[in-house]
């Protein structure tokens with residue numbers, strides 16, 4: 001990207017600068033007045049602009065044009081050309097955001113030095129923005145369980161295609177992390193990753209936010225679809241998108257182009273679409289809240305992100321990952337997790353999934369004694385009350401059952417949790433729960449618990465779902 005827009009009302013000067021720059025390997029575009037210049041800027045912003053302050057026979061002077069550029073394309077560096085003795089105006093231009101100025105008559109070497117520096121500064125700025133974008137949230141995904149490995153192998157299959165992916169999974173399970181993983185491993189990794197939080201954008205502003213806006217006073221304001229050009233757009237909680245916007249998005253997906261709000265020229269964008277939902281979209285369609293046709297367009301490759309309870313095996317690994325991350329980013333103490341704390345965490349209920357686990361670790365590191373291993377006593381009580389230390393809190397229908405059935409329901413739930421914690425390995429489970437392997441097998445049989453093989457690892461479940469009496 002080394003194309004330079006030269007704006008000067010004197011033809012000789014424009015052409016002279018253009019010849020010099022083309023000899024140096026740049027490509028150039030020329031404009032002789034403000035209308036021509038604005039037309040070229042709107043068609044395609046250049047990598048750099050050389051702008052004369054005085055433009056004869058023009059509606060706008062150089063300073064007005066500069067203000068437009070700094071508002072609509074702040075990354076484009078502008079080098080001002082000012083007449084000899086116009087130093088105050090040149091300084092005013094710098095205050096408005098111009099990169100530098102050169103005085104007429106200028107010398108060629110001086111012009112080239114300024115341009116090289118401006119190009120370099122703008123390249124660094126672009127790279128910086130890209131890094132910042134990548135850094136805001138990493139695409140690092142952690143896990144080793146069978147459920148996790150299944151997820152990664154499904155994500156791997158879609159990274160190199162352009163197929164639209166729908167990520168299903170409960171809140172906090174890692175849908176956005178999965179979307180970032182797809183982006184980071186795709187051939188659009190260098191392009192932007194833009195998140196549209198459908199639940200948090202005011203429905204009245206949704207179209208403006210997505211499509212951008214055009215008005216005579218404010219010119220062109222790009223929307224998120226344009227921001228994502230060349231990269232990926234992620235519709236988070238897509239079921240929260242208003243019905244009206246759904247129809248418009250559907251049209252964009254079909255036509256690959258759209259109009260900005262208040263605009264009359266079609267805008268073309270090249271982007272990949274990944275969406276997520278924690279709701280059952282088919283129920284939303286049946287309830288008339290989600291458009292079936294949009295669902296079919298977005299749901300080309302459905303991928304399920306498992307809840308944390310379906311991947312309990314990963315809990316110690318994730319906890320360690322968060323401890324290390326919080327040490328790096330917030331300077332919280334780097335502590336190991338004791339075996340009993342890890343085991344207790346593996347048996348807890350996690351309605352908020354990985355996000356809840358991360359928040360809990362952060363709280364423990366902030367409030368804890370700061371040294372040595374994290375013990376189970378340090379884990380917050382509200383999270384482990386159902387599995388509390390001495391007391392067992394009865395939940396749901398368990399309290400209404402006769403003792404024998406309640407005990408069976410407890411044993412079933414307890415053993416299911418333990419087996420899944422040990423990745424389906426019966427010997428390790430037997431050792432941990434303190435039973436002989438054969439006795440454990442008999443017990444599981446009497447409780448209707450079976451283990452089946454899934455993605456190279458064993459998963460326990462109840463053979464006849466109706467016998468489960470615990471919620």
Ligand SMILES: Nc1ncnc2c1ncn2[C@@H]1O[C@H](COP(=O)(O)OP(=O)(O)OP(=O)(O)O)[C@@H](O)[C@H]1O
Nearest residue numbers: 140141142170171172173174175176177354355358
């Ligand atoms: N496999 C993983 N490895 C590392 N961190 C993870 C993983 N899964 C989730 N996280 C972390 O858990 C938190 C929640 O993840 P994320 O925002 O992706 O969830 P989500 O399903 O998109 O949530 P929501 O539906 O509420 O938007 C984040 O801090 C994320 O970094």
